[in-house]
Amino acid sequence: MVNHQEMSLGSPAGPGHTLAVASARGLPLRTRTAIAAGRLAAAASRLSKLGNGGVIGGRAALMLDPDALRRLGQGRKVVLVTGTNGKTTTSLMISRLLETLGPVAANGDGANMPDGVLSALAKRPDAPYAVLEVDETYVPWVAERIQPACLVLLNLSRDQLDRVGEVRATERELRAAITRLPDTTVIANCDDTLVTSAALGASRAVWVSAGQEWRDDSASCARCGQAIRHEGSHWSCVCGFSRPEPAWSLVDKNLVAADGSTIPLELQLPGRANAANAAIALATAAELGVPPELAADRLRSITNVAGRYRRVNVDGHAVRLLLAKNPAGWNETLPMLDQGVPVVIAVNSQEADGRDTSWLWDVPFERLRGRSVVASGERATDVAVRLTYAEVPHITLKDPLDALQGIESSEVDLVANYTAFRDVNARLRA
């Protein structure tokens, strides 16, 4: 494998699939070389199991050619998807919808930093569409280079404060970045006051009322700091900052267009948050020419997202895998958990998760009282302490798959944060 890649790198004029890539896009030699080098690094990373090959490959390519992202984004319609929660799901949904128009490059592996974005573009250089989820802190950097057709803003709330930083700083950076995107349509959730503040300066905005349950980060106005007043679905501040009129509204599980026409979503994916993701995906695809009825139909065929929501059989248990990695995510996940079904909570604190586990105290775990609960993951003990103070009886077992062993019920919900989920998913696929 490595040899093949090395040949492409060493002889850029020779035949090989790297070259096919380059000629198709008319890329300069430097970019072609960078991509080839990136592929070599990706192959090496897969071989040595360093991690996700896409990420390492993109990093090497970007080092060799910092302009690669701009070149690879050129001449196609790119959709960037960002927000604290729902990036992967919404990106998958938009990809599925744009596939009705033509081939789509996508980072469905969730590698959402610049190198992962670059890898996704390099893998499908001919695709006229690209749907890329981007970590919210990297959106300004990526968007400036790619100048996307659409930027999708889902929601903003506290997440990994030690890595991402404070959410209001993220909002300010997104706000500034959006004013530098003259040709980008921003599709934004107008029920999220921070998202609205960031998107208000867009040259063109499509507002979607997709709901926002979590309000602990938006009690005060992003523009002036005073208290936001909510009246029904409308919100406003005394400074004049207020909710724009939505073009699309999620009402129960239906999407209502500005003209009043209603499209039932009838998703297979559970939960309010996924209906919100679908509403925004549908609005984005409509912007690019996918008819809403056709879009809704396609969204109904999605049953899992990168392993999430799927049920797997583990030692006779039907285990449903769910991802929740911050308070807002947990807030949406708790109502999905079926009464009477035991819950395994797996929490890690790798860099990608955030090293600080304090956020567990913003999750209303008290709602799990009466269920059988297992605290697991690298930070199982932190979960156990939180459950103790929530007066939720539990057992503690660091390995989430071991945790399943002692459970009697045939059904189990396993809720894990980012790397805990990734690890469980990989072990169950192996």
Add this chain to the structure above:
Amino acid sequence: MSGDSEVRLGLVLPDVLGTYSDSGNATVLSKRLEWRGVPATIVPVKLGEPVPSSLDLYLLGGGEDEAQALAATHLRAHRGLQEAAARGAVVVGVCAGFQVLGTSFVTSGGVEHEGLGLLDATTRPGERRAVGEVVARVDSLLGDEPLTGFENHQGTTTLGPGSAPLGEVVRGVGNGDGSGSEGARTGHILATYLHGPVLARNPALADLLLEWVLGEPPKPLALAEVSALRRERLSGVRFGHRR
């Protein structure tokens, strides 16, 4: 305690000083009281609302710069917290809450704000953000139980003679002024940079605060999960000699 048998715990401005999950400290204190048969209520005091002076204990958590300035302005205008402190109520500040309790703080934009002056502490932005696990050695105040927590702050805090540090940093940054100190205390006003939340990870500190409220040490309360968490967080830390 204020007359009746119920302990009233003030959660001060959770809407602006709640970013770092420090409201968990209120949960910890109320449960540690309830489990010992002492009824407790958490009283959230939100931005724009008057601050009652009648509560037994006040908790101020971490927040963002702008929010912290708003909090300080609000608390200077409604003096319930200062009145309560003057009659001996317990006040606990974490991170931004620590800085607000001091005499002044400078936010990262370079603007100086007046604090509440309950601690002899001034805060300026540091060169680097301090992020990570902290272990601090404390004196007999906490029965020699080291403090463990997670810090995430830009500010460096210098204490004046009116306040004593809470502990001495063994791992992490703490006050960050070069003295190696962590936190501050003046009488029943206590502050720290540690999240976690700090009282979930440090039951001896939680019980010290409750002792101040109740006027006597609370009954022993052993929680296996909490002991296990302390073992994990403190493992591998070498304490060396006391200076």
